Amino acid sequence: MLLQKVWYFKFQQLLAMLSITLLGGCSAIPTMVPDMAMHPAKAVQLDGAHGPLSPKQTKQILAKLEKNGADTNIFDKHLALEAEIVGSPLVVGNQVQLLVDGPSTYNAMFAAIESAKDHINMETFIIENDEIGQHFIDILVSKQRSGVQVNLIYDSVGSMNTPKEFFVPLIESGGNVLEFNPINPLNSRKSWEVSLRDHRKLLIVDGGTAFAGGINISSVYSSGSRGSGSFRKSKSGEGKVPWRDTHLRMSGPVVSEFQKLFIATWNQQKGEPLTVKKYFPETGSQGNEVVRAIGSSPDEPYSQIYSTLLSAINSAETQVFLTNAYFVPDPQLLASLKDAVERGVDVRLLLPAKTDSALVFYASRSYYDELLSAKVKIYERQDALLHAKTALIDGVWSTVGSTNLDWRSFVHNQEINAVILGQSFGTQMQVLFEKDLQSSKEITLETWRKRSISTRIKERAARLWARWL
Template identity: 35%
Template sequence: MGIWAYLLGFIIVFNIMLGLSIVFLERKDASSTWAWLMVLLFLPIAGFVLYLIFGRPISKKRIFTWDTKSRLGVKAAVQSQLRALEDGSFHFKQDELTEHEDLVYLHLRNDDAIFTHDNKVDIYTDGAAKFDALIQDLEMATDHIHLLYYRIRSDQLGKRFADVLVKKANEGVEVRVLYDDMGSRSLGRKYIKRLQHAGVLVEAFFPPKIAKLNFKINYRNHRKLAIIDGKVGYIGGFNIGDEYLGKDKKFGYWRDTHLRIYGNAVQNMQTRFILDWNQASRNDILYEDRFYDAAGAGDVGVQIVSSGPDQDWEQIKNGYIKMIMEAKEYIYIQTPYFIPDESLRDVLRVAVLSGVDVKIMIPNKPDHPFVYWATLSSVGDLLNAGAEVYMYQNGFLHAKTIVVDGKISSVGTANIDVRSFRLNFEVNAFLYDLDLTQRLDDAFNRDILLSTQLTKKLYEQRSLGIRFKESVSRLISPVL
């Protein structure tokens, strides 16, 4: 028997063992399990390589710990709010929101997401306006700056940020920058060294053991947070780079949604940053009052909700499902990737069939082809149920927003796909306010004017080639 026969036998046995581990040990959901088994069956060698890159699970042991977290009184505050919800003493500032108390309860119970009701929130849908506001706030910093971004580029906008951060560090402001190593893989050492030379503390999330050889495609930190002096916080979809200013020729104008929050919700954003920082850095941030110097500034209710593969529950997805279940009139969704799992797809279909007006807006162009075709396949299901689907034409749509009945909404980093719900670390602001939600409504309706409607008739006229791409992409979507 030749060496090739031995090699073939080894590959077959190894693939069987790997398949058994996926089925019996990792406890993936059924669709993901079948997808990986098909990959291993038809691509035995390449499938193994793909599994090493995309499929390896992360330990369910929480990787974010903070020994001094108890000093913040997080658990005490959560228990107090839970009791208030249970005994009927919890009150929104706006009576119309009372029906959504159970959504607050869900996030409190499962994610320790403290509800704050004294926030002022600004909405940014344009990159230039968002970055101008953020840089202005950075310029005003007197104590500390905390930045967490999935992607930071060393282009013109990146250098503009570097100039401000170096300046503030030289003024004695504590500056920390945390970036995802995969998302910011093009960030050069020269850029980082310039920051570090000025005294800026810089850390990478899940870096490789060998520089520039990071094969951990999954389990990335997709969060975008900025906290200045513990008083002002930013959360949303914009990363740092010229493309988010609409300077990329391929995508053109970049349509996203970002929030500037002033109020006690910033404390919860700060906690999220510190937990992430302490995971990535040996120089832990310890509890100090100066990091929690937020003060009430408005009357918007906010919960900061995190999710990630280290958790037992898909917190943000569960929040989306609960919002959809509570809808009586309409649901507006904007997302660059729409590949819902069965649970979310079913609840949306039920909403449509129950008479709720469901509108979904997606980009008209792909940044990831397989994800784009899987998105088209997914919206086709809801078109058949009666949902309205719009394709944004004025550039690239990257916003991740959900608006329900003009009362509650969510803005953050989580897309509607398996990667955001199960594989990446995400953070969203769940918002309870009539005026703020109306502003998000208005933004959605303005975007409809810049979109074309994908009707059921148009969808059914797609070519065989597109149908084939959709079918293949949907089949492999659980492992994308």
């Protein structure tokens, strides 16, 4: 039943993309200067709980990051440029917890929601009318009735199979529910462009705790990808392929940056005025992590996450480890990966062997020959449906978020990522990447070129749709 729903969603989405292409042409990813990360920019600025740090404080923190990191100049070559591209600050004093798969992520979310005292802001691409979705609604309704303001944004296409009645209890209890870019043009609050979607997964509790990553609200995540751990109330999921995903729990001053992104989306979608709450409380320092919140929107001239990732790859000196569910790269990303290998960088892609979208799956594989010929290493996760979207560069630059490496994420979607600097968190990311490799199969050029003619035909056909998947 779930696969039928997924295929129906993909089919409807594809029809929408085709109609828009025929009516109004296609969007393109703007060309970024290939060597832009190699040029110096203005001095890096760090922010703390009370605003910008002094140049001396910033210098001390960056020196510590470089001292504890690998032998790389990524801090010198990359960070100042990244600030100019993105605009959001690098924020110190945060605590970041890496969450692997649905069970640990949901239980951490439920604990945060249940402890809420002031407000809960939630933004998600998919919220299903299933066991997991119903549990979220139940606890959100309970918190709303206790006086905690709940504001929920869900995507109209991502949650197209979720009936409107599902949200009624939350609305009747006083919660605010906003449908992002409604499919029905009669309900549109802005210009109607059905291809523009909110793919973010964001939860903010009391302005002091934020969750972001790749996990939607769905029972497909009920079991862990390694067979251990389960959602505490789950009765479903047995016999199904487990989903492998990555999420973050963050606390500290950077939460206010994620809060700004949520409120900006609410206002852009012309939601009802938000109830006055303490959306930006004084959080103080909660840890030692340096974090940047990055949000991309199709309303902007280019994807900030895309340009930031290109900048980081172009700056890499030792390693580029990318984990992604939907890999349909544009020419610039392909060139950056191949150029990195030529510089002696260890470039590895961890991609799915199982998928919920055959078109994306075969389109992705259509790039394998070119990448393998350039000495990019490719691995496919075998025993789970890989849905994570993460990157680790030079062991010190990490990102976790909702952004896929495809045209849809770069051009049409609202996305959200966290960039975390430093070797401590980078080590956790590397351990996780290596664990995933243990359950993966390396694809070699020799064996790849032995694939069947029918498979090659599927790849070529899917490649034709690369820009609209």
